[in-house]
Amino acid sequence: MTRTLISDAELRRPRTRAAYFAVLALVTVLFGLVFFFPLYWMASSALKTPSEFALSPPTFIPESFEPGNYADAWSEMRIARYFANTAFYALGGWLVQLVVDVAVAYALSKLRPVFGRLVLGLMLASLMLPAAALLVPAYLTVSDVPIVGVNLLNTPWALWLPAAANAFNIYVLKRFFDQIPDDLLDSASIDGAGRLRILWSVVLPLSRPVLGVVSIFAIIGIWKDFLWPLLVLQDPEKQTLSVALSRLSNTSQVPPTEMMAGLVIASIPMIVIFLIFQRSIVGGLSAGAMKG
Amino acid sequence: MAVSTTAKPGVARAGRPHHARPVRTGRRGRKVKDNLLAYAFMAAGIACFALFSWYPLVRGVILSFQQVNFVTDPYWVGLDNFRALFDDPLFWTAWKNTLVFTGLALIFGYAVPLGIAVLLNELRHFKAYFRVAVYLPVMLPPIVVVLLWKYFYDPGNGLFNTLLRGAHLPESQWTQSGSTAMISLVLVSTWANLGGATLMYLAALQGIPGELYEAAELDGASVWQRLRHVTLPQLRFIMLVLLLIQIIATMQVFIEPYQLTGTTNPDTITVMVLIYRYAFTVNHDFGLAAAMSVLLFVVLAIFSAIYLRLTRGGER
Numbered sequence: 001m002t003r004t005l006i007s008d009a010e011l012r013r014p015r016t017r018a019a020y021f022a023v024l025a026l027v028t029v030l031f032g033l034v035f036f037f038p039l040y041w042m043a044s045s046a047l048k049t050p051s052e053f054a055l056s057p058p059t060f061i062p063e064s065f066e067p068g069n070y071a072d073a074w075s076e077m078r079i080a081r082y083f084a085n086t087a088f089y090a091l092g093g094w095l096v097q098l099v100v101d102v103a104v105a106y107a108l109s110k111l112r113p114v115f116g117r118l119v120l121g122l123m124l125a126s127l128m129l130p131a132a133a134l135l136v137p138a139y140l141t142v143s144d145v146p147i148v149g150v151n152l153l154n155t156p157w158a159l160w161l162p163a164a165a166n167a168f169n170i171y172v173l174k175r176f177f178d179q180i181p182d183d184l185l186d187s188a189s190i191d192g193a194g195r196l197r198i199l200w201s202v203v204l205p206l207s208r209p210v211l212g213v214v215s216i217f218a219i220i221g222i223w224k225d226f227l228w229p230l231l232v233l234q235d236p237e238k239q240t241l242s243v244a245l246s247r248l249s250n251t252s253q254v255p256p257t258e259m260m261a262g263l264v265i266a267s268i269p270m271i272v273i274f275l276i277f278q279r280s281i282v283g284g285l286s287a288g289a290m291k292g
Numbered sequence: 293m294a295v296s297t298t299a300k301p302g303v304a305r306a307g308r309p310h311h312a313r314p315v316r317t318g319r320r321g322r323k324v325k326d327n328l329l330a331y332a333f334m335a336a337g338i339a340c341f342a343l344f345s346w347y348p349l350v351r352g353v354i355l356s357f358q359q360v361n362f363v364t365d366p367y368w369v370g371l372d373n374f375r376a377l378f379d380d381p382l383f384w385t386a387w388k389n390t391l392v393f394t395g396l397a398l399i400f401g402y403a404v405p406l407g408i409a410v411l412l413n414e415l416r417h418f419k420a421y422f423r424v425a426v427y428l429p430v431m432l433p434p435i436v437v438v439l440l441w442k443y444f445y446d447p448g449n450g451l452f453n454t455l456l457r458g459a460h461l462p463e464s465q466w467t468q469s470g471s472t473a474m475i476s477l478v479l480v481s482t483w484a485n486l487g488g489a490t491l492m493y494l495a496a497l498q499g500i501p502g503e504l505y506e507a508a509e510l511d512g513a514s515v516w517q518r519l520r521h522v523t524l525p526q527l528r529f530i531m532l533v534l535l536l537i538q539i540i541a542t543m544q545v546f547i548e549p550y551q552l553t554g555t556t557n558p559d560t561i562t563v564m565v566l567i568y569r570y571a572f573t574v575n576h577d578f579g580l581a582a583a584m585s586v587l588l589f590v591v592l593a594i595f596s597a598i599y600l601r602l603t604r605g606g607e608r
Binding site for chain 2: 003004005006007011023024027028031032034035036038039041042045054055056057058099100101103104106107108111112113114116119122123126128129130131132133134135136137138139140141142145146161162164165167170195220223224226227231241242243245246249256259260263266267270271273274275278281282285
């Protein structure tokens with residue numbers, strides 16, 4: 001443990017110590033109120049009857065207990081369908097991203113083709129492109145893909161293919177592959193392994209940590225995305241949970257308690273992923289910060 | 293730059309001069325094959341980038357000079373789209389609102405995470421609790437955050453007005469009134485996003501060598517002086533980077549105004565909302581939307597260029 005602004009010696013002084021615990025208590029309570037209370041509010045409101053929900057002042061511990069709201073949201077708001085859609089988009093998008101980006105990163109890192117650096121540079125340049133700049137032309141591209149001329153609107157590919165063009169993933173993967181010694185690959189090659197075989201049996205098993213981080217971020221990214229799915233999935237049957245919740249809250253007469261249940265259901269996978277992979281998520285985040 | 297795997301032929305020639313020729317052509321053959329293989333590996337990736345980032349960038353610029361009406365082919369109209377933008381009062385409103393949002397988001401979303409990170413770095417207990425608390429909202433789907441806060445902001449029996457009533461304070465119209473609407477949007481956005489910046493600051497704070505604080509303490513620097521003369525200067529780089537990330541992100545704000553106040557409310561319409569509106573709701577005018585995107589892109593590109601410069605400088 002390195003020392004920080006205030007030293008341990010200072011903290012041992014009775015007055016500083018008292019102040020420290022006062023601040024600690026205050027911050028603990030404040031964080032609970034600011035960051036956890038809204039989530040508690042959401043989950044507990046979903047258990048109320050609509051009339052209790054409308055009470056003013058509100059009840060902080062629900063007097064009614066209507067777990068049926070969750071079931072209603074699941075079936076009547078058809079959350080089950082949107083949930084399944086989103087899970088399908090997230091898993092498919094994760095797979096497509098992983099296959100496409102690993103292949104690019106492997107080729108750039110280990111096969112080192114001519115103009116490889118130019119290709120990498122052009123890909124990295126796209127990181128500087130704000131989504132806003134591409135919104136309209138990318139939409140037009142998806143609606144009528146050049147050369148092949150297919151319409152991807154309302155298909156999963158409208159989410160998967162643009163997501164695969166992820167320069168950040170490629171950069172992170174390439175940096176990791178660069179650290180794998182070429183000798184290891186050469187000896188596999190002498191043993192008769194082809195390039196694909198080397199990727200599969202040597203490079204990928206060594207890259208588990210970085211593949212994990214890339215996977216988590218790919219799934220979180222698709223689950224959280226809103227504007228792009230809003231544009232390319234206008235068919236209600238095909239929508240993601242986020243887009244469907246937005247549409248339902250704008251148009252229909254969903255009771256607020258049912259809506260709250262829907263919000264809780266939409267949050268659960270992200271909260272679970274976060275609690276399980278906290279370390280990699282926070283680590284990946286700070287690594288991103290340090291590398292720029 | 294394109295030369296990468298050519299170190300070996302020279303060695304081979306020096307070692308076995310007589311076989312130089314056949315070996316070299318053999319190598320060249322293998323090199324061509326390797327390159328073909330490498331590009332086969334990259335084909336899908338290159339196609340995705342070409343279709344969804346390189347080509348749209350060019351097409352967006354072309355679109356901004358075209359009229360698109362879906363009846364005839366798009367035709368060239370020169371600067372008409374830009375002229376139409378400048379004549380639209382909403383264009384100026386959207387820019388003004390966006391700048392207000394970015395400015396407010398900087399005041400809250402920039403200072404608050406820094407303060408929280410410095411504070412959390414000093415607290416020696418419940419570290420995991422604080423980290424989870426501050427980052428949890430970042431994990432939630434943005435639509436969940438925004439819809440939840442919509443209930444909090446409800447002027448009738450929303451939580452916020454209930455609390456104000458309880459404390460005998462004047463109630464607010466929150467997102468419904470012109471003067472508080474923008475600040476209400478910024479509050480949601482800050483709550484949802486400050487965790488990311490906080491954790492980045494925390495990582496940077498943990499990288500500050502403890503000796504610096506020790507030396508300052510020996511010189512008699514008070515806690516405030518240490519904060520001012522050790523902590524802040526050490527964080528200068530990450531502060532600049534986050535400032536630019538924050539500007540670039542907040543200038544593209546969409547979901548908060550879209551969901552909380554709609555696409556027609558002049559009090560909160562932002563550049564992104566207006567682009568969406570031009571292209572996908574009222575006007576169905578892709579040329580106009582593209583022109584607006586190009587302008588936003590130019591502004592953001594300036595910030596991106598500064599960001600790139602800074603991060604490059606930091607790596608060296």
